[in-house]
């Protein structure tokens with residue numbers, strides 16, 4: 001499913017001569033993933049993942065690729081790009097920009113344990129700290145301006161109850177002031193399918209293509225909402241406490257962050273409710289899109305609203 005561009009073993013064997021990675025042993029398409037073409041590549045020297053980008057242009061890649069290299073250099077468990085003999089981490093093959101990264105052990109988990117959540121929180125905080133010295137800058141393309149504009153086109157598709165819930169949340173978020181909170185480089189999409197778990201250890205973070213500069217606890221909130229949500233939208237307190245404790249084992253939260261946290265959990269739910277509504281009601285013409293249930297994030301948002309400022313696992 002996720003091989004949109006076919007690469008033959010002969011093409012790859014010739015292309016690999018641009019790298020210092022030995023000779024091709026095996027090339028296998030990776031079925032998971034929905035945006036890009038991914039291959040598992042084994043050579044006489046090791047195992048790698050080759051991504052052929054189907055939508056991003058080569059000129060859009062340096063922020064993400066340099067970030068992954070920076071984080072890996074700082075010991076963060078994440079996909080580390082490999083440079084070719086011209087010292088370039090971005091190359092091309094079959095008319096697509098490419099990046100080759102080291103193979104990470106592990107696979108995504110569906111229902112994480114508190115121990116795994118703790119490890120995740122600690123790695124996320126370490127990633128935020130390692131990001132402090134990253135020189136690149138990327139505004140969040142999915143921030144309040146985006147969700148306000150997107151929602152204005154979505155209201156006609158929604159029931160009046162859902163539309164007013166969306167409108168109210170956007171307006172409450174608009175009145176909040178977050179500019180004083182610590183910010184930096186965030187992953188911004190650290191869902192379970194973007195983390196390979198190797199038992200209780202983090203095999204690695206993948207898929208940095210929503211990474212940007214934004215408020216650090218917004219990243220923690222995105223992560224809690226996906227890793228700790230129960231089917232009814234409530235949050236599993238044990239998992240959430242473990243994730244937040246893991247985070248704080250590597251980066252302590254200040255008073256302003258604690259105060260903003262309940263609203264930040266709602267902002268993180270809102271962002272994915274809107275993007276899923278968008279993909280649901282306004283899929284781009286001619287593109288293969290995979291619609292995920294927007295209701296999941298509406299329920300998570302509703303549960304956060306009901307909880308108000310009550311205990312939030314920090």
Ligand SMILES: Nc1ncnc2c1ncn2[C@@H]1O[C@H](COP(=O)(O)OP(=O)(O)OP(=O)(O)O)[C@@H](O)[C@H]1O
Pocket residue numbers: 002030032033034035036037038049051079101102103104105193196206207
């Ligand atoms: N460095 C890696 N090591 C091992 N496996 C990897 C690595 N990178 C990706 N994978 C595997 O490839 C699969 C697809 O990757 P990914 O989710 O990045 O696909 P995508 O299509 O590029 O992105 P998305 O699905 O988020 O749009 C992952 O689920 C994982 O199993």
Ligand SMILES: N[C@@H](CCO)C(=O)O
Pocket residue numbers: 189191210272275276292
């Ligand atoms: N993680 C997102 C999709 C990619 O941004 C979601 O589940 O809606």
